[in-house]
Amino acid sequence: MSQSKTNIENIPAGAPWEKTGNTSWTQCPSCKGWFHVGPGILNRPDVKLHCPTCSADFSQSDAARIIKAG
């Protein structure tokens, strides 16, 4: 299953000696709070994300922002 639009921003790669993180973050469309999400759930756009701050459930395509590591 694929979604029609993507709002995922990929972190640009750096030199091999530069530190890069391994953690992706999403921003809740309701409260604008950020929380971290694993690669597994980002590969399943059919699974709704759950905001730990305001408990909103929302689709990836509705996230305010998704910043993807790796």
Add this chain to the structure above:
Amino acid sequence: MPNARTARRIGVGSSSRRGTILDLRSYLAAEKASVFRPAQALSTVHEITALQYALEKQGRHPIVVVEKPTLANGTTSDIPVVCNLTASRALVAGALGINDHRSAAPIYAKKTGNPIAPKVVSAKDAPVQEIVLEGDKADLTLLPALKQHMFDPGAYLTAAHATTYDPDTGVDNTAIQRCWVKSKSRMSYYPYPASHNNRNMRKFWAKGQDCPVVFWIGHHPAVLMGTQAKLGYPESHWSACGGLIGEPLRVVPSRTFGDKIMVPADAEIVIEGYALKDQLEADGPFGEYTGYSGPQVAAPVIQVTCITMRKNALYHDYGSGLTDMLVPDNMAMEGKVYSLVKAVAPSLVNVHVPAQGRRFHAYLQFAKPGPGEVRDGLTAALAYRRLKMVIAVDDDIDLFDDSEMMFALATRVQWSRDSFAIDGLSGSLLDPSTPAGSKTLSKMAIDATFPLPPFAGAPSPVPPRSKVPEAAFTSATKALAGIDMSEWPTL
């Protein structure tokens, strides 16, 4: 008043600032709650040092004053031994007027970088010259010098601040360097080869002259710290000390050398003499700051000309390799490393040189470093001769808590990417791991920081630390206040 040349040499200016006179006895009186005066007789042979080890084992660092030390010959000295004076970071910071020892690095760097010229006083205003012992009366064996460790061949002065001067420029230099008391008027003296005092001594010897030296013992910890500022050559320590204490250090011309060598007027004891040209004798083995006994060396010999002291003088001893020797030196190093690293990495916020790393380790803390800044800072710190391993962490890590440092190493480092070694840098050859014959060391830097956010306003691409709300933690801490935990299990 000193003449113009002397004034330039010791940096005397027009400042007339003067606060309360700083000295060791006033400090002990002010800190009496932190002073332990053992009731039992203690010998200068091992027993006072053993008490320091026993205190370290307990994790307690009071100042120790042994009122009537027993000398090696079984007699009792009227000169008390003060030791463990600077074993507590909190006490040392307090002596400098710093509320929190964890903020010492930037403050020390700033204060010693703003020198205040010393104030020259006359002999009648110099307590350290209340008693003058010359000729046969100048007897080193009257001092309660300690034989600290097994393998030490005899009693050593360990808190003797040796002051020499550069015969070319007249600029003086001060450093703590050990002396083995060999007889009433002779002692060996070990200015290690890379030291500025050694350089001065070699210059005198090259001119065919004995080298004038004075050794002063016992002062307020802030003065001790100030005179340990890590300076260039030739550069007087008196002005850096003044910067640290915030007022001119009171100095007086020495009896033997006049204004060529000044001594702190409010010190407890001064020994004056000459390092005899080209004369070397066996010195050591000696228990070193590394925690190991250093090997026997060929050391210069001092012929004593004069001993001066205050009435009711106090004798200060540093436990060589113990916390009281490491703490003030490491705190002075923190100031030096802060200056070195800050020059290339403006996001540096703090430095810790932990006593458990001897003088070999430094922890650097950064707040939002720019690209390359952490490695720039690590490389600058590695270039400092004394350091062998440097770790960089973020500002959420408590530099003064080794469990926090281990947490950062465990969770923020990929070793092949985040560590680098550089071989062939200068360092201490007293390090027992140094290969035989080597003149340089292999050093290591570790970047245990996290990457920064990829875009402004975004989180860092790393997991957040697990924590509870600050208010809940404060409340829980309050709930534990006053509870007797002595029977509860520890980790």
